Amino acid sequence: MIQHVTDPVLEVHDLTVSYQRKPVLWDVDLTVPKQALVGVIGPNGAGKSTLIKAIMGLLPLNSGYVELFGKPLDEVREKVSYVPQRESVDWDFPASALDVAMMGTYGSLGLFRRPGAKQRQLAMEALEKVGMQDFAHRQISQLSGGQQQRVFLSRALAQDADLYLMDEPFAGVDIATETAIIELLRQMRETGKTVVVVHHDLQSAQDYFDWIILLNMRLVASGPTDETLTPALLEKTYGGRLTELSRVSELLHKKNFPIRETKPPRK
Amino acid sequence: MSTLWDFLSMSDANVRYVTIGSVLLAASSAVVGCFTVLRKRALVGDAVAHAVLPGVCLAFMLTGEKNPLILLLGSFLTGWLSLVVIDVITAKSRIKEDTAIGLVLSVFFGIGILLLTSIQHSGNENQSGLDKFLFGSAAALVGQDLITFGAVAVLLLLSVLLLYKEFKLLSFDLAYARTIGLPVRGLELLLTTLTVLAVVVGIQSVGVVLMSAMLITPAAAARFWTDRLGIMIVLAAVMSAFCGVAGAFVSFTAPAMPTGPWIVMLLSLLAIFSFILAPKKGLLARYLLQRRLRRQMTRENILKTLFHLGEEKGAYEGSYSRAQILERRQQPLLRMKNALHTLRRQGLVKESPSGWALTPTGKKEAQRIVRLHRLWELYLTQYLQVASDHVHEDAESIEHVLTPELEKRLEELLDFPTADPHHSSIPQQP
Structure with missing residues (x-):
């Protein structure tokens, strides 16, 4: 079940991505509608984070391309915001919550220019939206896991984008934070934003998202929640990996074969 | 005492030069070193420091003189080359980065010593002083040397000042920096170049062997005193500059004393001092x-x-x-x-x-603790299904930590209980 939409916010076309010379995503082809809360669901090692990173241009592609708002990423960077996994950074870094939120404004500031009162204001507002205004000056290592996640969100909010890609924003956060975050995401959808979230809890996926992408090394399904979260499709997603696919991946890695004979054309 | 006065009054032009030079070199390497440490590339700095020696020697062998610009260029090139080699080894082989660093450091340094020895036996009288690069000599920082190295140091400081926000983001979250369209590759290249430059000018005062201490130690020491990057950088620069001056003073009073080891020793003392005495983070x-x-x-x-x-x-x-x-x-x-x-x-x-x-207040306080103890016991039996004879030990320590906020939540969760699992009554809030 792969449903395509016209005029998509995000289009992934024939995408193959590998990690350390091992393909982890094969020929993914999908579109995401405007103003949706999209869940990327799949078992461990299914390539969920890889998909997000590939969309954000953080990984080299073996084949295919990604278009956002009908354009390549470089032309629309200020409209797209990325929230990495919380563990991807060292929280012992000498910075306060406000410092991190302020980083969301760096993109629009450009090189050399220093953040000023306006950027400070934007960052404070972003912190308020996630309920972290009282912790603005706290060193980030002194925050709880849920609070650190909120700070990461506030950084993305300060960027004021139209499309948000979030890698596991609910991982290791308490219930209160999770509820607060999902409430915020819903508000964002109401104001016309699209949010793509990597998520691994099936139970909550049902009522969090209106569009679901099921992944397990390949795209299993992409479409409205009630049509994708079906027992048959879930069985296909979680019912073990396609052994042949994993074997071929291993072979490519071990024998040092190229994953594609030609590089994808630069768009 | 009068030597100290002679030194501080800076009436001697030589002293003035040496001091200015030491301060600039020490401060600039400390500033760049902050980013090296935060990006967890401390060992890379050490490798570069050792790898500049063959560059110095080669530059001298090719030109036959000790022109600071040429020596600087030579050391810069081999310093850079060592980084490229480390990257290539890590990317193209199964050798991990730490092994690659170790390999590159010793091979480059070995070649450097080889070249240095052969220069020393070549009979070229210009070569005297080239071995200063091993342990450094702030006292030699005069005339054209000072101008060259000072200019590089100022350039380093200016670059960090201009690109502070970019370097900060780069060190904290590289992936995010890339997604917002920062020219990450270029900035990384620049930061690496700055590190190599800092090493190249720094070896003038401390020498190749001890150079990595100039990069790392001030940053590590400064980190103990603050949680803000800006302050950390300034602090590292000030500490390092202070030690630079102190080192210059030592070589002023006792010319036989090696400057580099003195600067590094003072820096290490500062670091140990910070490690023990810093507020909040210090051992004490x-x-x-x-x-x-x-x-x-x-x-x-x-x-x-x-x-x-x-x-x-x-x-x-x-x-x-x-x-x-x-x-x-x-x-x-x-x-x-x-x-x-x-x-x-x-x-x-x-x-x-x-x-x-x-006393009456004492009783209230005692009541509060007993209350927390019994609330926690009840919580454990009801919510964690812990057997009632196992909960006491747990509550013994938890009672001291619970905040009024948590106390309130527990009460609500347990529906304002009056008795604990052992049927002792829970004292109510006065």
């Missing part, structure tokens, strides 16, 4: 905090014991001897004595000939 502060908490726990336990004794009798005003308290709760006598005196000073207990008794 952490020890004192722990001791304070332990004492607080002892005091709270005594209040609790007095409360329990009173509970048995149904009257809380009674006095109890130390032996009676000890009977209920084993603890070192001295620690208990100290705790009782503090409690009396706080007005929580009073002493009479028959022993120690709770």
Whole structure:
């Protein structure tokens, strides 16, 4: 079940991505509608984070391309915001919550220019939206896991984008934070934003998202929640990996074969 | 004393040069070093420092003179080359980065020593002083050398000042920096170049062997005193500059003394000092905090014991001897004595000939602790399904940590209970 939409916010076309010379995503082809809360669901090692990173241009592609708002990423960077996994950074870094939120404004500031009162204001507002205004000056290592996640969100909010890609924003956060975050995401959808979230809890996926992408090394399904979260499709997603696919991946890695004979054309 | 005055008055032009040079070199390498440390590339700095030696020697061999610009160029090139080699080895082979760094460091340094030895035996009289690059010599920082190296140091400081925000983001979250369209590759290249430059100019004062200490030590020491990157950088620069001047002073008073080792030794002392004495993060502060908490726990336990004794009798005003308290709760006598005196000073207990008794405020405080203890026990049995005979030990430590906020939540969760799992009543909030 792969449903395509016209005029998509995000289009992934024939995408193959590998990690350390091992393909982890094969020929993914999908579109995401405007103003949706999209869940990327799949078992461990299914390539969920890889998909997000590939969309954000953080990984080299073996084949295919990604278009956002009908354009390549470089032309629309200020409209797209990325929230990495919380563990991807060292929280012992000498910075306060406000410092991190302020980083969301760096993109629009450009090189050399220093953040000023306006950027400070934007960052404070972003912190308020996630309920972290009282912790603005706290060193980030002194925050709880849920609070650190909120700070990461506030950084993305300060960027004021139209499309948000979030890698596991609910991982290791308490219930209160999770509820607060999902409430915020819903508000964002109401104001016309699209949010793509990597998520691994099936139970909550049902009522969090209106569009679901099921992944397990390949795209299993992409479409409205009630049509994708079906027992048959879930069985296909979680019912073990396609052994042949994993074997071929291993072979490519071990024998040092190229994953594609030609590089994808630069768009 | 008069030597110190001679030095500080800077009446001697030579002293002035050496001091300015030392300050600039030390400060610039400390500033760049902050980013090296935060990006967890401390060892890379060490490799570069060792790898500049062959560059210095080659530059000298090719030109036959000690032109600072040429030497700088040579050392810059081999320093850079070493980084490229490390990257290539890590990317193209199964050798991990730490091994690659170790390999590159020793191979480049080995070649450098080889070249240096052969220069020393070549009979070229220009070569005297080239071995200064091993341990550095701030005293040699005069004339054109100073201008060249000083200019590079100023350039380093300016670059960091201009690109502070970019370097900060790069060091904290590289992936995010890329997604917002920062030219990450270029910035990384620049930061690497700055590191190599810092090393190249820094070896003038401390030499290749000790150079990595100039990069890393000030940053590590400064990190203990602050949680803000800006302050950390300034602090590192100031500490390093101070040690640079001190090192220059040493070589001023005793020309036989090697400058580099002196600067590094002073820096290390500063780092050890920071490690022990820094507020909050220092060893001493952490020890004192722990001791304070332990004492607080002892005091709270005594209040609790007095409360329990009173509970048995149904009257809380009674006095109890130390032996009676000890009977209920084993603890070192001295620690208990100290705790009782503090409690009396706080007005929580009073002493009479028959022993120690709770004051009304003391009773309230004791009640609070017993309450938290019993609430926690109840929470464990109800929400974690812990057997009621296993919950006491747990609550013994948790009672000291629970905040009023958590207390309120527990109460609500447990629906304002009146009795704990052992059917003792839970004292209500006054």
